[in-house]
Each structure stands twice: as structure tokens, then as C-alpha cells.
Amino acid sequence: MKKTKFSYILLTAVALVVSSCGNKLDLKPYQSIDQDAALTTSKDVEAALIGAYDALGEYYVWGGQIQMSADLLSASSELQWRGTFVDPGQFYDKKILVNNAYSANIWLNSYATINICNNVLANLDKVEAAKKNRIQGEALFIRGSVYFELVRLFAKTWGDGDNTANPGVPLVLSPTSEINNGSYVKRNSVAEVYAKVLEDLTTAETLLPDAATTSTSGKMTGQATKWAAASILSRVYLMQQNYTAARDAANRVIQSNRYALNQEYESSFNLVNMNSSENIFSTQVTSQDGDNSLRTFYSIQSRGDIYVTQSHINEYEAGDERLNLFTQDGEDFFTDKFSTIYSNVPVVRLAEMYLTRAEANFRLNSTTGATPLADLNLIRNRVGLSNLTSGTLSLNAILKERKLELMFEGHLLHDLKRTRRSIGSAAYNANNLVFPIPQRETDVNSSLVQNPGYN
């Protein structure tokens, strides 16, 4: 039969079998790029900085859980956790298990944020000269702020024993490109962490601009300014009971005249696609991106898992306009500070700066910027309350005003700790008021020492 024809067919068949498809194996991902190609231009590094803001604004960082977990830990009779999520319930019960997923995620997401900042800081040489200060300042602001949150939650309070001996959190200051022996870090001391936080924020304050500049696309709002850095600095100093530095930092923010108290207390909250004149720093939420996990749990419009009790309501004086920000449901109350969907998470408001300056001036018996009484009355008048007099002004009055003004915004636990007040039956330095180092971390990295009270 047709031998030649068969031979041709056979050759074609052989060609089919041996045809090389090797180049078909070089496929690349479509939605991601290689890490080596990620940071080559100034624009790349700027984009990474935006990525750091994105990480900072996530659910478990300043998207809400850093604040909320502290508030649940500070709750005794004025708040109740009634949700089903086991992990926040453990904060409220002050029985945190080492495998608590929320504290583990706060740790993980905070360090992910820090790693992005470290990437930005390690690639500043690629940034256009005109932008360099700002970009470095913003990255330092984010890194310093996150380390401050971590050391407050996962370590003993400043001054509770020896700060240089008490373990803080590991300081990781360079970007991770691979896992090697250097990745198995130890905890730095509380003192070392605070020192780094102060360094980052102080440098940030000098580098950052007075006002948020518009970004490349012109759409960005809510970047950190010099005053945002000074605000967080005032918190750090307050935590260290360094009232002079705390006062001065707060005073710098107030006297910058970049910010003003809103006429209405409620105007600082539930802001969608905008920030008010009172908001010094907020994490930005849109309908497409960003988290406001305070809304998720506090708002009756959402899960409504955190109930406010009558005894908290009783703390307010009659006529206090801050009471307008509650919804009553039978015998229970819910805060309305975070009820609008896709609203920004307020992190620092100007009111805090007045209260910090008032407290520090009061303690130091000074009047830097204004008298403590004037600052406190500014806050009181704004919500329709009458003036205190120098006779009724006291540290307790200032601290109570601070509690009511900043309630649900993540301050109470740290204010109680720094003023050495108890929470229910637990002393300020009780073991169960400090998060455990997450089990997933101690499992992976045996260099990490667990906190007292946890196995």
C-alpha cells in the first residue's frame, strides 16, 4: 500500500509528539508582580507607602480592632459584650486564651504594616528628592504608631517594674525578603520599643508637611501630617508620664491652627469620604475599600454586639449633647459614633489634644497654651455643659471628661493603666490585662518569651 503517504503521515505524527512546548511553561501571574520588580521607581515606593496606609486601615489594625480590643479589656460595668464571636468575648471576660485569633491577627497585621513601612524606608534612595522627606515621614509615622500600639497591648505598662527588663515586642526595622535565621527575633525591652517609637515619631514630625499634600492622583485624603505625628507623640509621652513633653506636643498641635473643634460633637463621627476640621488623623473607608470594624460590633445598624449599660449613661451630666450619640433599645444602649456604613475611623481628634494639655498643665501646675480650666471648659461647652470653676476642677474631673469625650475610641484601657486605676477587681498591672504573645508566634519562634499568666 501507499508507503510514501504513510511515511509522511508518520513523520507528521512524530513531529506532533516531539514538538517543543517548553516555552509554554513560562507563564507569569497577571495580578501580581515579582518582588524584584516591585520597587524600582519613585512612583513604586509611593505606591508602597499607600499600601502601608491600606494595611494600617485594615480590620485588625486602626480599622478598629486595636481600639475595640482595648475597650473590651477596659470594660467592667459600663459595657457588655453580648456577641457570639468567641475571641472578642475573651477580651471582655479578661480571660484571653493564648490561641485568641483576634490578638494573633492584630499582631500579624501590625507587623505586615511595619514590613511595608520598612520596604519604603529601605528604598528611599529611589524617591524623587522633592518627595523624600514626606514619604520618609509618613512611613516613620505609621511604623512608630503601630509599634506604640503593639507595646501597649502585648507588654507590661510603662513603669510597671523595670522598663529595660520587661519584654516589649520585637523591633523589626528592615524589610523581609526571605525567611532566614534572622527572622526568628527576640522581644526587645519595653524601654527599647518606646525609644524607637519616640525616635520614629519625632523624626516624622520634623519631616512631615504642615498639611496633607495631595498625592499623585490628587484624590488622596487623610495622610499623616506633622501634627498627626505630634499627636501620637503626646500619647506616648502621656503613657510615659512625661507630662512636659506630652503637654508640649499637644500644644504644638493646637497652636498649629490647622484644626478646630466642630461646633457639634457628632460632626466628628460618621464621616463618609471626608474628614472634619477636628479630625487630625482618621483611617479612610470607602464603599469599595477599607474597614470600620468598630461599626461592625458597636453599631445597632450592624451586629450590635457591644451593649452600653445604664450605668455608663448615668456618667453623663444632664444635657450633655454627647448623649445624642446613643440609640436606646429597651433597657440597652448602643453608641452611634460608628453607625454610618463606610464611614472613616477617627483615630486622633483635636479634643484629645485639649484634654491632654489640660491634664499635663494641671499636673505640672503650668498654663502652657491655656489654663487647664479653659481647655476643659472648651470641651464641656461644646457639648452644652456649663463651665467648671477652678474650685471644682480636679484631676478626676479632667480624667472623667477625657473618658466621656473619647469613649469607644480605644483610650480608656491605656488611661486607666497609666493612672494606675483598677478595672473591676483587676489591678492596673494584672496579668490578664496584657495580651498573651499569640500562640501561633510562640509555636513558630521559640525565642519569644510568653507574658506572665499565660502558658
Next chain:
Amino acid sequence: MRKLLHFCVFLGTLLSGFSTIAQDHTVTGKVTSSEDGTPLVGVSIQVKGTSQGVNSNATGEYRISVPNNATLVFSFVGMDRKEVAVGNQTVINVELGTDNQQLSEVVVTGFGSQIKRDVTGNIAKVDSKKLENIPSPSFEAALQGNAAGVQITQGNGKLGQGISVRVRGTSSISASSQPLYVVDGVPINTQNLSSNSAPTNPISDLNPQDIESLEILKDASAGAIYGARAANGVVLITTKRGKSGKTNVNAGFQYGFSKPTRLRDYMNASEWLSYFKVAAENTGSTNSLNALITRSAAGTEAGKNTYDWQRAAFQDAPFSQTDLNISGGNEKTKFYVSGQYLDQKGILIKNSLERFSGRINLDHKANNWLSIGMNMSLARTLQNRVSNDNAFSTPMQAVAIPPITPLIDPRTGLVSGTPPGVSANFPIYYNPFISANYSDYKTLVFRNISNVYGQIDFSKSLSFRSELGVDLLNQNENSYYGTQTVRNVTGAANGLGESRYSQVMNYNTNNYFSYNKVLGDVHSLTATLGMSYQETRVDGNFVEGQQFPSNAYRQIASAADITGGSSTRSQFSFVSYFLRANYKLADKYLVGLSGRVDGSSRFGNNSKYGFFPAISGGWILSEESFLQNSNALSFLKLRASYGLTGNAEIGNFPALGLWSSSGYAGVAGQSPDQLRNSNLKWENTTQTDIGIDYGILNNRINGEIDYYVKNTNALLLTVNVPGTSGYPDQVRNVGRMRNQGFEFTLNSQNLVGAFKWSTSINISNNKNRVREIDKSPSGDPVPIIGGFDQVNRAYPGQPLGAFYMLEYAGVDRTNGDALYYRNDTEGDRSTTNDPNEARRVFVGSPLPTWFGGITNNFSYAGFDLSILFNGQFGNKVYMAGGKFEMASGDYYDNHLASELDYWTPENPNASSPQPRLFGANGTAVSSRFLSDASYVRLRNVSFGYTLPQNLVNRIKVSRVRIYALAQNLLTFTKYKGWDPEVSTDANTGNIAAGQDFYSAPQAKTLTVGLQIGF
């Protein structure tokens, strides 16, 4: 490596002797049954040692062209195999007797087939009979209890869910452990495209009634031809084809209904009230409780009526299926055409599946050297789905709502909790029945699995086959959440809609030579050599919108605010070259060799290619003179095989260090999202198999016994890394795992004659052990964890996914505290009531050590009865919902009635701790919530009656059978949850095994049906 292969291809070509072209003459004849002389239809008549063959037609006649000196092989399932030397004969009539041993059965081996007698690997075959009439949309159900070494777990009672299939154990930790599925030569896509975490089952787009046979390649020698893709076994699916002769028309109709296998016993309203009164008194929380009772009772008298939230989660679940298939043809062209309509409601409210499917298979013989053909199937599957198990909106979570809460709020007349309600926190949890009323989640899939082939017979010994296949999957997921669901769906205040479109384009080509040569009478060589290429691309689009004018508008076109959108793409490719040779000496000594080189885009440049060889041998002892005359032992074959296979199912780019987009407030941003590991390589499995095929008493009793050891090395794992690095985890090759076990099958014709009784038994044992996990610098094995509450572990010396948790020590008789063993040292039996003071220990395995099935078939005078029991033993299940419903009154969830035996000073020996509202008494993750999940189940019973031939002939049909079927009729178990056959869809993976979280029980299905053949 590739160069070497190319050379081999040429060498093979030269040796194949293609220049000898056959000289043919024609043989005709008739095949009849030796029992009653009736013509046998569809008998395979093959020229020995070649792939050349025909089938007998409707009158048993055949016509075939044969070369000189040919031998014809007559074979037919269930009949003796007969070989006839043609010589000068032109008419050969043959009688075939009934065969008990099925050794002559043809087994599909991947790029070829072999008769079972000559197989040296381990291949389990399940034929179409087992697939008939199973009232399930997916064929895996038919494997359950029918194939040794193959463990099937249907996740739960939702429809169209992923089904876990494990061939000889779980051989991977992070990579997929599902077998490779190949339909008529096309490796099909089994990637789950579901947008909620509950996986769907892409296999369910295949109509089980179209399947002629399923072959499961279990050992390395069988699997190595699929190289890097065979470590989890390979399931070869062969669809039905036409046979020449009379056109057969078969129609089937099945109708039935399903209900849950079991309901659990929860507290009734008065039990709940009295229990929680005690719980609240014990912690001074009576005020909180009273407020909750007032709110929950919704104006009714609390405790007067019990509202059964569990029962409300279920619905009447009718099932109907209509089948029609037509097949036939002549010697040149054969066809098989089929269609099916299946309509099934799930046992859970709002869950249903509807499928239309059609198939055309064509074969055409163009001339004596060229055959061509095609298979084409099209399916449209529409599912109404429910949320995954870990969602308040899934119907099963309704069981948590206290039984004093009315289902319908008497104050509004609406489903309780429908806004605008009286209280936003009523009922205590979001009521899933609001979602049932006001939301939709529809998944519509179009699936086309098709291929064309051409085969050229160059000579009687050499042929070439080229196949080109596509597997195209289009999936549309549309969901809408009405304004009433706002408590559950953030953003649904004015309606929220999502539309998600995914397309998987998978094309594949196989090109291979087959060579068959019989040399003299003693040597027989068959060989296969070829290549295949597969490329798969997955495209996805997604859009989300909010602000709908009303619930009457449900398309995104009506949304005023487009709140999300994206499009994504990903792809992978495989290039493979393979070779297999089987040599048979004197019909008793068998040797098989195979090898495959696989390259994949999934791996880094350091390890793009892998080589997967295997060797096997067989010795048919019963052919030896010393056994030939044995009366009892009619067949005995020893088999052994050793080989290497791989696993590449780990996602598409795990080796790369990647950054991806992370915008903020509408501004473009980027951030790292994957750690680099350029040394990432194939996960590989070496497997040794030793087996015996036996036949006793003229093969009336026959079966197989196998022992295997399967060692997986370079396990691909997503390993936790220190979070301080900025990353949670990384994919690494970090360990070794072993599966070893034995399989035993026995088929027995207990009674033959008018009353027939046969039994098939298969028993499998598998011992899984993680052998080694890389150590972190601390010296401990890198922790690999999974499952709800992270209770599953991969730890050296333990089975994969072993439960690692606190060990519950029961109730403190003095004060009602829940106790845990401290386990400070091994064997430390001291107890503590503080879970933070106790250490976790290994308390059990989620993997069964034994499983199997027994089928008994009876037939008499047209009646047939088949009964299948299957079971599995030695595994435990973690009831992750236990900390809510066996929580000692920690929170208001309805509790199981078993908690009513609680500690009081008067009842110090109670089984449950003292109830304490908000008291967390015994709620820590512990073995308190672990339960033995061994079971034996009456899986299938079918009872049918085939009408007598003379009766049906009168009404001009050829066959009529009526039947009734029952699935999951009875279950014997100690499991405390709903159903021991469970795997939650909210937390899936190899490590996260043995997890139950409000997972729906399996369905118990009863159907009746009718089959008519024309």
C-alpha cells in the same frame, strides 16, 4: 532530559517496523451463548496483539478484516474469553460460556487498555451497573463502598457540594489530595470556583448515566503514566459508545424524595427556660437573662410553646430524573446520543439543583487504516445555594436560636427578626429564614467537555492516535440580598447585588504511538510513547452594586452605587512526555515499565521538570505446571510494582515572591503578599505495591489482596512563619508522610442457577503517619495547623490532621467546674479548671483506619435485589459548634438536651458541668467536643422487577424494569452530631479534616423508577 526523550521517540519510530503493511482477508461469523444459544450482542472481536477489532451486531454477527496468521480474540464482559487461530478460515462461529472471573475484562489504563489478566498494576474498576439509578447528581457516590482503597466523603447534605475522594489515603498536606479526573482522555478541571468558601463540585456536571466505566489507578505503576499528576490516584472516566447493530433506545424515569438522616435532640422551651434560670442564678446574671427572655419571646408567653428551629431548616425534598439514550450504528459509523433532565431539591430550605445534559459520541472508520471520532457533552446546571456552614444565614444555624423565640413574630406577622422589627437584636441571632425569604444565591454553570480523535493504523502492530480536547466551564454566580437581610449583610440596607462570572478554558492534546507485537508464541510486547500538553486559563469578572429601588430589582443594572468590581486571570500549563512498555513471556511472566517527564509553569526555574518512572512485574502462577491441575485454585497471579508519582496541585505561582495591588481611599497602592521560595519543587510519592489476584473453584470466588506503602516526600506545605516578618506563612517542601495499608476484595457467586446470589466484599486499611516536618530554628517541628479553633495538626509520628487540644477531664464533683487534664508531663492526670494551665495533647485522628463495603446481589425470575452496606472506623470528628450548644449555658444558644444532666450539689455525678451564664465553664477547645465518628451505613438498597420478555415483546418494547431505591436508609454510629459522614464546607483542606460545624446531615433518599428499552 527532553533531548533524550526526543531521541527515544525517533528510536521507537525506527524500531516499529512501519514498512510492513498488512495483507488482509475477511472473516465473518456469529457469536452465541453456550448456555442457551442466543446471539451475543456487542462481543469484542479483536485481532490478537493489535488494536484492530469490531463488535458483534444485534444478531451476534460480525465481519472483520484480518492479516495472515492472525488469531481472533473474542471477549465479552461476564463471558469466557476465547482465542481462535484464523488460518484459512473465512467463517468462524463461536460460542462463549459464562465467565465468573472477569479476568478477560478490558481495563482502561490511560493512553491504552489491557485485559485484566495481564495487568501488573493496581486498578479498581467500577462499571456502569453501579452507576445506574444512584439518585445523586454526581458519580462519586457510586464509588462509595464499591472500590477498595477509595474513601469517599460527601461533605454534608447540601446539594452539589464538593466530595472528598481519597485514593489510598491523604498523601499531601497543602496540595490537593483529590485524584486527577480524566474523561475520555481529557484531564478535566476540578477547581472549585465558588465565591463563598463552600466548594462546589465541578464533577457533578457529568451525567453518571453516560459513564461506561470508571477506572481508578491506585498504584504507582498504573499512575506513573500521569506522572506529576498521579500521586493522589487517577480516575479514568470512559463514556458510553455506540455498537453496530440494532438501534437501541433506552428511557428511564426516577422519582423520589429525601429527608435528613437524623435530627438532634435539643432542649424544648420549658427545658431551656429552667436550664438558663439555673445558669443565670449561678453567676448572678438573672437580670440579663430576664431581659433576654422578654425580648426573645416577642410578646408570647415564654415556655408555653416550643418553636422547633431545627425542623424549620429542612424542607420536603423531591427528586426526579428523566433519561433518554439512543445508540447504534454499523461497522463504519457508531453513535451514542443521550440526554438527561434532573431536578432535585435539597433537604435544606432554599437549596436545589437542576441539570440538563446531553452527549453525542461518534466513531467513524474512514478506511482500513484511519478512524476518527468525537465526544461532545454539554451540561447546564443551575443551583440555588445556601451560605457556608460558618454563616448566620445558613439554615442549620437556626438551631442556635432559643426555642422560646417564635418562628413568626406575632407582632408583625413576619418571619421573626424581619426589619423593621420591634428590636434590632431579636431574635438573639440573625434569623437565617430572613435570608431564605429575601435573598438569592444562584449558580449557573455551562460545561462543555469535548474531544476529537484520529487514529491511524500504520500496520497491524503500530498505530498513532491524536486527541484534542477542551473542557470549557462558564459559571455565573448571581446573588441578591434584600433590604431585610441588612443585619447579616453589611451594605444591604437598600439591597446588595453581586454578579460573578468565571470561565475556565482548559485544552489538552495527547499524541501517542501504540505498538503491539507478538513474537512467536511466547513473546508479547505492547508499548505506548507520546506527549501531551495541557493549558488552563481561568478568567473571572465580578461586580457588586448597592442601592436598589426595591427588592423587585435584582440585577446590578438597577444599582445606584457600584461598590466593587474586578477582573482577574490566572493560568498554568503542563508539557509531558511519556513512555510505557509491557512485556509478556509465555503468558505467565509480565513486566511493565513506564516513565513520564512533566514540566509545569507552576514551578520555579530551578525545578521546572520532573521525571516519574515506574516498574512492575507479574507472575501468573496458575499457568505453571505445578498449579495447572489444581482443582480448587483456578487462578493465581503475583504482582509487584514500584514507582514515583508527583503532585502539582498547589496553586499557580507558589514559588514566587509577589507584590500585588492594595489601594487606599481610591489611590493606587501596592504591598507584598507572598514570600519567595525559588527552591520549591515537586512533591513526590514513591509507592510500593505487592498484590495477589486469585480465583478459586473455577473462579466462582475471586478477588485481590494488596499491600502498599506510599511515601510522600518534599511535602508542599503552607508553613507559618514568624508574623514579625510581615508575612503569615510560606509554601515550602518540608516533610515526609507515609500511607500504608492493605486492600482485600472478594467476589463470590454464592448461588448460580435460577436463584442467583453473589457477594462482593472490599475491606481497606490505611495507616497515615506524618513522618517528618522541618524543624524551625527553635528545634521544634514547624507547626502546621488547621481546622476550626486550629485543632488539627501535622506533627511527626501522628496521622495527618491529628486532633491537638486540651483533654477534657469531666466535671469536678465538688463544685461543678469543668476540668482539664494538666498534661504537664506525659501521663500527668492532675486536673485544673483553668484552661490556660493545661497543656494540649494529641487526642485522636480524623482519618479512618478501616473502611469498606459489602454488596449482596440476588436475582430470581425477573426480580433483582441489591444491598450495599459500607462503613468506616477509627476516626473522630470535632464538633466545632459544641462550644455553643454544649456550652454549659455560657450563652443563650439552645443547648442539646443531653446537657440537662448537669451538676448540682444534689447531682454531683452529672455528665455536664454546672451551667453558668457568661461563666465559660467548659467552653475551652477540648476533647469534650470530640466524638467517635465510626459508622456502618446501609448505603444503597435497590429492588427491581424486569417484566418477562414475552410480555414486553407484545407491547413492542425490548425491556421493562421497575424498581425502588433507598439511599442511606440506616446508620449505625455512636457519633453525637447529626451525621458521622461529615466535613464542614466552611473550613476545608487536608489538615482541616474531621470537622463538623452546623453541617447539614446527609440525605436519606427513597425513589421509584422505570426503565424501558426499545
